[in-house]
Structures are given as structure tokens and as C-alpha cells.
Amino acid sequence: MTAAPVSEQSAQVDQLDALESEAIHVLREVAGEFDRPVILFSGGKDSMLLVHLARKAFWPAPIPFPVLHVDTGHNFDEVIAFRDAVVERYGLTLEVARVQDYIDDGRLEERADGTRNPLQTTPLLDAIAEHRHDAVFGGGRRDEERARAKERVFSLRTAFGAWEPSRQRPELWNLYNGRHKPGEHVRVFPLSNFTELDVWRYIAREGVELPSIYYAHTREVFARDGMWLTSGPWGGPRDGEETRTMSVRYRTVGDGSCTGAVASDATTLDEVLDEVRESRLTERGATRADDRLSEAAMEDRKREGYF
Amino acid sequence: MKRSTPIGDLLRLATAGSVDDGKSTLVGRLLYDTKSVLADQMEAVERATVGGGDPDLSLLVDGLRSEREQGITIDVAYRYFATPQRAFVLADTPGHVQYTRNTVTGASTASLAVLLVDARSGIVEQTRRHVAVMGLLRVPRLVLAVNKMDLVDFDENTYWRIAKEFFGLTEALGYPEDAVVAIPLSAKKGDNVVLSSENTPWYEGPTLLEHLESVPVAGADHAAPFRFPVQYVVRPRTDAHPDYRGYAGLVAAGTVHVGDEVAVLPDGQRTRVEGIDTFDGELETAHVGQSVVLRLADDLGVARGALLAVPGGAEPVTEFDATLAWLHEKPLRPGARLLLKHGTRTVQAIVAAVTHRLDTETLSVVDEPGELGINDMGQVSLTVSEPLPLDEYDEVAATGSFLLIDPQAGDTLAAGLVGRPLVARPLDRY
Numbered sequence: 001m002t003a004a005p006v007s008e009q010s011a012q013v014d015q016l017d018a019l020e021s022e023a024i025h026v027l028r029e030v031a032g033e034f035d036r037p038v039i040l041f042s043g044g045k046d047s048m049l050l051v052h053l054a055r056k057a058f059w060p061a062p063i064p065f066p067v068l069h070v071d072t073g074h075n076f077d078e079v080i081a082f083r084d085a086v087v088e089r090y091g092l093t094l095e096v097a098r099v100q101d102y103i104d105d106g107r108l109e110e111r112a113d114g115t116r117n118p119l120q121t122t123p124l125l126d127a128i129a130e131h132r133h134d135a136v137f138g139g140g141r142r143d144e145e146r147a148r149a150k151e152r153v154f155s156l157r158t159a160f161g162a163w164e165p166s167r168q169r170p171e172l173w174n175l176y177n178g179r180h181k182p183g184e185h186v187r188v189f190p191l192s193n194f195t196e197l198d199v200w201r202y203i204a205r206e207g208v209e210l211p212s213i214y215y216a217h218t219r220e221v222f223a224r225d226g227m228w229l230t231s232g233p234w235g236g237p238r239d240g241e242e243t244r245t246m247s248v249r250y251r252t253v254g255d256g257s258c259t260g261a262v263a264s265d266a267t268t269l270d271e272v273l274d275e276v277r278e279s280r281l282t283e284r285g286a287t288r289a290d291d292r293l294s295e296a297a298m299e300d301r302k303r304e305g306y307f
Numbered sequence: 308m309k310r311s312t313p314i315g316d317l318l319r320l321a322t323a324g325s326v327d328d329g330k331s332t333l334v335g336r337l338l339y340d341t342k343s344v345l346a347d348q349m350e351a352v353e354r355a356t357v358g359g360g361d362p363d364l365s366l367l368v369d370g371l372r373s374e375r376e377q378g379i380t381i382d383v384a385y386r387y388f389a390t391p392q393r394a395f396v397l398a399d400t401p402g403h404v405q406y407t408r409n410t411v412t413g414a415s416t417a418s419l420a421v422l423l424v425d426a427r428s429g430i431v432e433q434t435r436r437h438v439a440v441m442g443l444l445r446v447p448r449l450v451l452a453v454n455k456m457d458l459v460d461f462d463e464n465t466y467w468r469i470a471k472e473f474f475g476l477t478e479a480l481g482y483p484e485d486a487v488v489a490i491p492l493s494a495k496k497g498d499n500v501v502l503s504s505e506n507t508p509w510y511e512g513p514t515l516l517e518h519l520e521s522v523p524v525a526g527a528d529h530a531a532p533f534r535f536p537v538q539y540v541v542r543p544r545t546d547a548h549p550d551y552r553g554y555a556g557l558v559a560a561g562t563v564h565v566g567d568e569v570a571v572l573p574d575g576q577r578t579r580v581e582g583i584d585t586f587d588g589e590l591e592t593a594h595v596g597q598s599v600v601l602r603l604a605d606d607l608g609v610a611r612g613a614l615l616a617v618p619g620g621a622e623p624v625t626e627f628d629a630t631l632a633w634l635h636e637k638p639l640r641p642g643a644r645l646l647l648k649h650g651t652r653t654v655q656a657i658v659a660a661v662t663h664r665l666d667t668e669t670l671s672v673v674d675e676p677g678e679l680g681i682n683d684m685g686q687v688s689l690t691v692s693e694p695l696p697l698d699e700y701d702e703v704a705a706t707g708s709f710l711l712i713d714p715q716a717g718d719t720l721a722a723g724l725v726g727r728p729l730v731a732r733p734l735d736r737y
Contacts, residue, residue, distance in 0.1 A: 014317075017597075020598070028538040028598070059586040060545075061542065061545070170634050175710050177719045180717060181717065192385070
């Protein structure tokens, strides 16, 4: 996408209004039709956008849903601090499902590659069952990845959390069908029609606060698989991998072991927006090792009940 | 008070075609030539292209494992691209007969549809079926993309033969002449997709992208009668707002101003709009497409499922005729007991009669068909358990549309359109 000429500006304000109204409509449909919805909330930008939109949807009432964080244990400290501050500020109820608990008692095994993103599925499904959530909001967008492009706004999941692409319900007009059987639940994606650029443009317009790691900062990193990774409890550079200190920022926030930073000097929202406009890489391709594993990495994880 | 601007005009379009018409390639070409494909996506396509050579652009859009294995599109995919002129949301819908329900899905929100045909085979049954779907759902504009022109030596006569047959179909479905264009192109080679082709000197019309960028978008109809399905009652009961009560929803049609009289349907009481609230401040006016909260002058016990409307329309009824696009393997037979979702209200429904079925091969209407099978479009008489404030689909699509749902399995069975557009239109003329 090329830089936006001036004439683009006015049309885009309208486009953001339309996306916001659609997302609010979806949030309210869920509040109207489900008993125990929950918002998946990692502190990342897409989930922060969900919380912001939920505030707008139910104002002047507080957000009528709790939030759920599936914690891989491989966190950026700034993001956890941010998560807790948001929960405090808006009086939210925070549920946490910890991958570490599952590893400690042997229900899950650490993977050879140290990545914990794929391990999130079981704690997520257990938390959904334990709290009897019937609707689960996710920040997924259709522009992220080819399998996500085929996702519905209301996505029915079996008791095993499985996504069955060939049995998806047709989704007509803005009439959403949330009917499900006991034990089944519906994943709901209010940001479906946002693109990465829309997200940043909307964050800028609304003044949505984000964890500091989305902006350029100086960090010690090492190169692996063409990405800049950072050391942490998940490990550090292997033999032969040299560290260097440079200015980076994160485009996505996930498990620290497989989320890469990009070299960047963008310290302000406007600079980040310019960078997103000019980027020649998708945010997942640039920064997520787990999505590069195979041609259908995301589809396979979604089928198993991933976000 | 904040001034409110009407919701803007990005173009939502749907594509449809028969198997192997090259639809995924066309969509891939649009994305590629508008520079909407990023480097890592293109590398993935190059890696996956069989046998080297030009990258297979269809791989940009066919995302599911079984799609790539079978080389066909199974499920509707949404694509986003933008040019300096306009932003686009494209619903890429499958061609195979068994996936026609996804074409209905894509068409339900589209203001333009691109139908593909292979220049070698011309109009086929799937094309007729797709045109009928687009016509029934009132997609305002159609484009016929006559693809694979390179395989017929860019022959002008071939193009015109197919275009004329298509214009006959669209005229029969009630499309005005200026709402339909036919473009000769080659998605694989790029002719007339984004750049004008030197191979079609006899064609003077726009390229596909030029047309998509310049075609007037049917603006939201602000003059339509006001319709507002209540989604949720906002009652904070907090110290700051102990007595606040507002009705949250999306304006489905028309416009509402503070002070307007509204009817609460289906009950029919009347009250006035006291305020229009949003998180960002109060509004004087709310337009179609805006999510707002309305405060009313009287406490009438309004709940989710009510429809707020300008008085004197959407008369509640318990028996009505409707046209269905049947989307499920399980056929529809008279006497079926189903759920019907209209706006934010779900009621029980009985199918009193299946009166007509559209024969998509001839676009003629078959009387008393007995049942509707998957992908059939037909006319039914319905009885519902509670009065519903309906509009004719042709007049107010948002409150003239509904879903039929299986009460046990929960599956979506049909898209419903209030009224009798099948029999009302002179389909048999063609």
C-alpha cells in the first residue's frame, strides 16, 4: 500500500466510523444473546482495541464481561504491567489461565523448540469450560492470514474447541446466529473487517493507550530465523547467535520465545502509522515464528481450538 | 454537541464464478497489481507454485488446506485492498454448486458483484444461478468478467455473444442497462484487470479496476423510513448514572433526530426520542449504519427484540409470504417448524406452504414444487408465533430480511426475503 494522499483522508474517517459501528453492533449482539461472554485479553493491541470498543458499546454502563488472559509464562514485563493497569482502571474482572501450571503438574510438556504459543489451546479450552463461557471474544482479523480470511464473525466451536471450516454457518447481512448446544461455544471476532492499518489509524484517532513495546525502544536482541528475538526466561541466544543492542519495536505481542521485534525508529504513533503504510511484510510473517512453520500452520492450530 | 457525519462509501463487492473460471486468479491479480500483496505473502506463493514459472496468484487467496489440495475455493474469504481512489472489501465466494450458499452470504452485503465466466464456455448454469442470487438479493450493480480471453485469441465476437446473453439475463431480472457492464479480460495475463490491454483494441470500456474505482456506490439511503432494532438495554445503575436507561442499537434504515416521534413495535405505543447518546458525546441526528444509544421520553418497558420505527410503517403481521434461498442439505417441506430471526427478535415459525420454486436454468417459476432442496430459491407462506414488524425486502432490506434456523441443531437453514420478488418480476420473459 502506498502512502495515503490527502484526498484519502476524509473517506477514511468515514471508514473507521463504519468499522467501529460494526464492531459495537457485534459486541452488543453478544451481550444480548449470550449468558457468559468473556474477552480474550493479553494486553496486546488487538485485545486492547476490543476493550476500548466494549467501553464505547455499553457506555455509560461498565463493560459487562470479564477478561481472560491465557498466560504462556513467556511475557514481556511491560505488557503484564499494562494488562493489570487496564484491569484496574476499568474495574474489570481478570481470569488467568496459566500454561506454566500445566507444565508444572505434567499436563503439558515443554516443546523442544521452547515455544509455548501452541500450548495455549488446552488451558484456554479448560478455562472456557470451567467458567462456562458461551461466547469468547477474540481480536482476530481476516487480513492477518489466509485461514483467518475465511473465518466468520460468529464462529461456532465444538466442545473440543474445534473449528470445522467446511461446516461454517453462512453469515448473512448482519444477522448473526449464535445458537449452540451445551458444551459448545462461539468465538466472536468484532475486528474481523479491520486491517492492520485500520487498527493503527483507529488507535491514533481514539488515543488508545498501548504497552510501550509497540514503540521503538533500545533493546538487546539476537537474530534467529530472520527475526530479532530478545532474551528472557524462555532462553537466549544459542551458540553462534550474537547479541546486539539496537532500536526495535514489536508489531505483535505474543509468547516471548517466538515473537520477533522489527528494527524501527518509530517512537510516536504517527511514525508507527507511516511505517505500517510502507511495510512490505505482513505483521505475522514479519514477527511470528509459529506461523511460518507450514503452509497451513494457522489453520491447523485453529482446528485444534486455538484463537 | 458533536456533529455526526453519515457513514462513508467504501465499496463492498462479491465475486462469483463457476469452478475453474479463474476467480481466485482474478482476485489474486487485483491484489497483486494494486500492490496489496506484501513480500512474505508473495514468497509463500512462489514457494508453493508447482513447477516453477509465473507465480500462481490463486494461491494468494485459497487459504484452506483442502482448497489448495483440490485447487478450488470452498469457503467465502474476505480480502481488503485500497487504491488512492477507494477502499475495497471483497467477498470471494466459491464457484462449486455445493458451496452456493456462500455466494448468498457474500452477496448479502455487497453493493457490486463480479461474475466470472470462461470465454471458452460462456454462460453456464452456475452463472444463471449466481445472477439469480444477485438479482434476488438486490445487489445493485453487476460486472461480467469474460475471463481467459487469451485462450480465444481475444476474439471480439466471442465476447459479444457472451455479453449479450448476459445482458438478456440481467434485463429479465430487472437490472437497468447502466447497472451492468461486461469486461473482456485475462486474469492470468493481466489484460484489462488493472491495465488496459493492447490485445483488445475493439474494447473501449474501462478495465475492471477502473470500473471498481469509479462506479457510483449506492449511498446508504438516508431517506428510507427510520428503523432501529433494539439490541440491548443500557442500565448502568452506578453512582454516576443511577437512573439512566438507554436503548442500544444500530440504525438499520433511515435517520432519527432528537425529538422525533417513534413507534415501539410490535406493541405500537408511541413516544419521543429524548436523546441520542454515544461514548463520544450526544448527537442531534443518527444515520443508517451508526451504533448509538437512544433515550426515550417514556418508560414503556422496551426490551431487546423491539423495533423502534417512524410511526405508520412496518405493520406487525403473523402471516406473510417470503422468498427463501435454501442453504441446507436437509430439504424444506411444508409444515416444518423452525426459528425465525428478524432484526434482534427470534420467534417460532411454521412453513404453511411452499408455493413456488425458481428454475435457475430457465429462470422460470415452478408452481407447487413440494419441497426446496439445497441451493434452491423459492416462495413460501409463513406463520409466526408473535407479530413481526416487517418491511418488503425491496423497500427496506434491513427489516425485510430474516434467517430461518433449525431449532434443534441451531444451523442456519435459509436466507429469507419478505415479499414475492420471484413472482413479481417477469422472469419468464427470458
